Each structure stands twice: as structure tokens, then as C-alpha cells.
Amino acid sequence: MFPFLLIIPLILQAFLGAFMDPQFLSIFLVVMVLIAVQYRRMEKVRESFFGRGGGRIFPSTLAAAGFGLLGGLAGSIVMVVIGLTLSESGLIYLWPVAILLMLINMRFLCFSYAGGVLALSNLTLGFPDINVPQIIALVAVLHMVESFLILASGHLGAVPAYIKGHGGKVTGGFTLQKFWPIPIVVLAVVTGGTVENGINMPEWWPLLKTGVPGNPQDLIYALLPVVAGLGYGDIATARSPQEKSRLTALFLGAYSLTLLVLAVLAQHSETLALAAAVFSFLGHEAVIFAGRRIEIVKPPLYVPPEKGVRLLDVQPGGAAWQAGLRSGDVILALNGETVAGRDALFQRLKGTFYPVTVDYFSHTSKENLRATIRPPVQGLNWGLLPVPGEDEDQYVEMMTTGPLGRWLQQWWGKIRS
CATH class of the missing domain: 2.30.42.10 (PDZ domain)
Structure with a gap:
């Protein structure tokens, strides 16, 4: 564990310096484009109701980047200060898997699903070669950051919709969809070799190199920049968007703390590692399910009044x-x-x-x-x-299914028929 006052300036310098790396910057910009596409889709839904858009695509994307930068810096400090270390080999699989899952459903553009799938694959098939507790701990810390982002901005830009709810009744409501690019700096461990080791090291790098007594190899700590993606999707029919986002942030905070505990315990038991891998994506789905369930059991808010x-x-x-x-x-x-x-x-x-x-x-x-x-x-x-009338027969289908997901649905429909 490095001295707190010493490591903070180093994290900040590494965090800002990451954007000078063409490879890191290119990945970050690709994520920004994916997020802009989603906000464009949301703006089209808003335009279908008001007859014109609100010109929110660029401001929403820019705000997502701003909140993502703040959340990423906070997450970087938390992960490094608590001593969470990651291996570079375990990180290179996350984005390809996340993008593949995104093609099935847009809400899968989230490391809770990619990390859980990778961990489960490692434990059952032995591939890829990753450290399961490390990956799960990364997902947990990222979702701690997400819970604060939802609390601060989850309600912003909520899109109105006529939603077909329980019993087939159409009521008014809002869709809450947010996507954030999260640039973070993680503490990577490289054993054996020199501090260069294929990684661009700044001048202050020797401050992070420590020797391990009794070990012929040195343990080298590297502040490695990584781009993560977080997505939030929810609906609000019985509560205002702000009230709903606060409640979801509470649920997600509980999920992230539970997942972090499982990640720590996973270091000592393969059974607990398996539980952590499954909980990574099923727990996230449970947060979404619980958020939508509590909207069903409470009377809808956006319904016609007795007068007016x-x-x-x-x-x-x-x-x-x-x-x-x-x-x-x-x-x-x-x-x-x-x-x-x-x-x-x-x-x-x-x-x-x-x-x-x-x-x-x-x-x-x-x-x-x-x-x-x-x-x-x-x-x-x-x-x-x-709000929609009692005899409303038009409503917006709340779909986040991606192209691969739609193809799988069509393929499954042909098999069943």
C-alpha cells in the first residue's frame, strides 16, 4: 500500500497522461461514438412526441464524458488506494466481449456482464487466462462509481414515453437511459523483467517499483490506463425520474458492495469465485428487475386526473x-x-x-x-x-435489443414455427 499523499499526484498525472496515448485515446473516442449513437436514438423518441428534437445529442454526449471523467478519476483513486491490482492479460478481453454482448442488447455494454462471462468461462473452461477475483473486483468498484453517477445524473435527459405496463394498460412514464465512458488508471502488476516491459513508463516510475524480499524477481507496479463503459437503463412510471434514479443508485450500491465482498472471498475458494462470477451479471439483472418491479406494484403517477x-x-x-x-x-x-x-x-x-x-x-x-x-x-x-388517455392504443416499444439480438430472436422464431 503506497502512501496516500504520494500516490494521488501520480494517479492524476497518469490519468491525464493516458489521453496522450493514441491507442487509449482511440478506444475512448470509439466509446464516445457508441454513446452518441444511443443518445441520438433517444432524441428520435423525444422528437416523435414533441414533433421536434431538443438538440440534446451533443450536450448529452458531452455531459456523459464529463461525468465519466470525474467518475473515472474517483474510481482510479479508490482502486489504487485500496491496493486492487490487475494483470494486463486479464484486461484485453473485456472490451471485445462487452462489444459482442452489446450487439445482443445495448444494456450489455457494461463490464458486469463481460466480466461475469469471462470469469465463468475461466472457471468452467479454463479460458481465457485471467485472475477471476481481480476482474470481479474491478466490476465491483466500477459499479460503485456508477451508483454515484446515477445519483448525480441518472435522471437528467429522461425521455417521455407511453409505456405498456402490467395488464396491458398504457400509462405515461419516462425511460432513463445513461451511458458513460469511464477512463480509469489501475494498478497493474508485472513480475520479472524491467520497468519498460512494453509499457510506456513516465519519469516518476521508479517511485512505484518495490523489491520483494526473498524473491529473485522484482514486483513492479504499473499504473495502467483502461477505458471502461457503464450503462444504465430504467423506467419511471410510479415515481419521478429523480426519485427513481435515487432508488436505483441505492440498489446498485448494495450490489457493488456485495460483489466486492465476493471478489475478496473468491481468492480463497473456487466455489465462491464461481458464485462471484454468476452474481456479477445476475446481480446486475436483479437490480434492473427490482427497479422495474417496484414501478409495477405502486400506482402509476402519470395518469389522467379527475379534472383537467x-x-x-x-x-x-x-x-x-x-x-x-x-x-x-x-x-x-x-x-x-x-x-x-x-x-x-x-x-x-x-x-x-x-x-x-x-x-x-x-x-x-x-x-x-x-x-x-x-x-x-x-x-x-x-x-x-x-399523459396518455385510458383508451390509448399507441405506445413506444421499449427495446434495447441490438442487431445480433434481433437476429437471434428471428432465428429462434423460425425454429419454433
Whole structure:
């Protein structure tokens, strides 16, 4: 264990210096492109509801990179300070497996699945040659970072959707999908050979070289940069996106702590190593299942009220947003006349060229308020999305299936038929 005050500057220097490595930078940029593609897909869903996108692809991708950098630096400090070491040979398999799994389903772009599959393959087939406790511990620390990222930003950019829930009923809700590139610096161990050993070593490298008494070989610690990917997918129908992300962060924090304990115990027992490998991906699936299950058992939040029109979402920057209306608010009257339903709402707003006085119940302050909405400029709409009606027959299929996953579904369908 290195002195805390000594290692922090070294981690920071290695973390920033990693982006000067063309190979590391190229992998990081590829991950950024994959994330941008996902945010583009989400923006198309938003556009299908509002009639126009919010121009969030670049800001969302940039925000993901910013949060990923902060999370990666925090994760690097945690892993090095607690003494978690990894072998370079075990890291080269993670991304190829993660990308392959991503082709089956986008939420599999997460090391919990790739790490679990690799560990299970090693324990049952003897291939690849990896250290199972190391890989599982890496997954655990990364998901500790993810739990904090979800807590801080999991609710941002939530996409409204009409979701077909339990019993086939369509209700309003939000899809919470976030993807983060996580550049981290891990403490790698190289035994035998010199400090060069194929790794670019900075000038301060001798500070991390230590001899092992009684061992003819030296134990050399290398701060090795790695790019990881984390993905978060969830739905919110009975809670606000912020409330749901806080709850998911709690579940994921418990998952990561449990997985870290299993990783430590896996060093002493092959049975526990097998349990850790299986829990890596099944535990992550359990977090997703539990998050969706608690939405089913609680009454949905975004349903039509007894009076007025409840808003599922309000387009940021739009006419209604600037007037102060927000998700969950209930529009009661326009220009003093009550509004019976969403069809009546849009009929009253259609062709209006003058400011409209809106009486509404605020979901946040729990009080009746009044605001004036100025008509949108030509070509734009009012930026209002009501909750679906009881007879709603249109909804968005919440699919994250990748091309390989769709092919497997078609192949399986042909076999069954």
C-alpha cells in the first residue's frame, strides 16, 4: 500500500497522461461514438412526441464524458488506494466481449456482464487466462462509481414515453437511459523483467517499483490506463425520474458492495469465485428487475386526473416551459374556461396567436397557480405532452435489443414455427 499523499499526484498525472496515448485515446473516442449513437436514438423518441428534437445529442454526449471523467478519476483513486491490482492479460478481453454482448442488447455494454462471462468461462473452461477475483473486483468498484453517477445524473435527459405496463394498460412514464465512458488508471502488476516491459513508463516510475524480499524477481507496479463503459437503463412510471434514479443508485450500491465482498472471498475458494462470477451479471439483472418491479406494484403517477389535463412532460425551452409548467402539473383552465381533456386542450390551443392564461395545479408546490403562455413562433408547438388517455392504443416499444439480438430472436422464431 503506497502512501496516500504520494500516490494521488501520480494517479492524476497518469490519468491525464493516458489521453496522450493514441491507442487509449482511440478506444475512448470509439466509446464516445457508441454513446452518441444511443443518445441520438433517444432524441428520435423525444422528437416523435414533441414533433421536434431538443438538440440534446451533443450536450448529452458531452455531459456523459464529463461525468465519466470525474467518475473515472474517483474510481482510479479508490482502486489504487485500496491496493486492487490487475494483470494486463486479464484486461484485453473485456472490451471485445462487452462489444459482442452489446450487439445482443445495448444494456450489455457494461463490464458486469463481460466480466461475469469471462470469469465463468475461466472457471468452467479454463479460458481465457485471467485472475477471476481481480476482474470481479474491478466490476465491483466500477459499479460503485456508477451508483454515484446515477445519483448525480441518472435522471437528467429522461425521455417521455407511453409505456405498456402490467395488464396491458398504457400509462405515461419516462425511460432513463445513461451511458458513460469511464477512463480509469489501475494498478497493474508485472513480475520479472524491467520497468519498460512494453509499457510506456513516465519519469516518476521508479517511485512505484518495490523489491520483494526473498524473491529473485522484482514486483513492479504499473499504473495502467483502461477505458471502461457503464450503462444504465430504467423506467419511471410510479415515481419521478429523480426519485427513481435515487432508488436505483441505492440498489446498485448494495450490489457493488456485495460483489466486492465476493471478489475478496473468491481468492480463497473456487466455489465462491464461481458464485462471484454468476452474481456479477445476475446481480446486475436483479437490480434492473427490482427497479422495474417496484414501478409495477405502486400506482402509476402519470395518469389522467379527475379534472383537467395532466402533463407527462414539458419540452425544455418551449413556450409552456418558459411559463413555468413542468412534468406532473395539471392544466385546469385556459383563459378562465375549464379544460375537459387533452383533445379539448389542443383544440383550444390550435391556431391561437395571442398569449393564453393557464390555471394549473403544480405537482411540485401542491398549489393552484396561474401563468401566461406566449404562443410559440411559427413552425414550433406549445411543448406540451399530456399523459396518455385510458383508451390509448399507441405506445413506444421499449427495446434495447441490438442487431445480433434481433437476429437471434428471428432465428429462434423460425425454429419454433
